[in-house]
Amino acid sequence: MPTALGSRIPMTSLIQTLAVAEYLNFRHAANALGVAQSSVSARVKALEEDLGILLFERHARGVRLTEAGRHFVERVATGIDHLDHAVRTAGMVARGEHGRLRVGIHALIPGSFLATLIERYREQHPGVEVEIAEGTARESVMRLRANGLDLAFVAGSPEFPDCHSRRIWSERLLAVLPSCHPFAEAAGITWADLASETFIVRQGGTGPQVHDHIVLRLAASAPGLSILRFDVERGTLLSMVAQGYGITIVGESTTLLHTSGVTFLPIRDEPEPLAFSAVWSPFNRSAALRNLLSLADEMGRLILTPDPSAR
Known part of the structure; x- marks a missing residue:
């Protein structure tokens, strides 16, 4: 030719x-x-x-x-x-100054670590278009594996054979009770105190992980454990707690939603704070991704682990 x-x-x-x-x-x-x-x-x-x-x-x-x-x-x-x-x-x-970054999240609560991270990243890298997709940890990791996401933030410290993961920040785990609950005025609560309660969790977001954590803590000591799932948003779930549907478990950042009619109590015998991790593909060489991970690490190092004696 x-x-x-x-x-x-x-x-x-x-x-x-x-x-x-x-x-x-x-x-x-x-x-x-x-x-x-x-x-x-x-x-x-x-x-x-x-x-x-x-x-x-x-x-x-x-x-x-x-x-x-x-x-x-x-x-x-x-x-x-x-x-x-x-x-x-x-x-x-x-250089990570232009392009697109697709991020999977469990929630984006104003003032939370994750919301602040995304906000700072967008300020520092205005040429990068940040796309946000909310879903469960399982959904986010599946999308990441299918190249539908560049990065996913999930609750816990998961380990995947085909993905990199890194713990970024942690939050105290809190019980959410109606303000009229007998324990509402207590300084804290134990898992044993909650054994007879009806728990309500979301189907989306961190709901599946919250469900599994409640089972992990109470299944052995509470054979009649009751956990109800609802396909609702986080704010709606808190309103349902206020209305007496049941109680739930959340990370401390949820208190930033300022929902009326509920009380947040630290769980005194919870062994450690709830970890949140970043998950990404080892084949993703995006500089935009590296920049976000670097910023997340930098912010994470500034957060002090809560003092157990303060629970």
């Missing part, structure tokens, strides 16, 4: 031709480019011969574009602009 002429034209010839078209004078174009006038004249002449068309009409005071030359120069200028943009954009993407 014959090689297209465009692939054999030196970029220098095109740039010098554009300069001549701008100044309509070989000497002025050469001065602007910092090269010899003879070099510019020779390259433009060689280009015209390769194309088989006259780009410029020469006269004593300079040159004038032919109609074919005007058409050629307009399209070459557009092409070089596109090439320049592609080069600059590629560099920005390589």
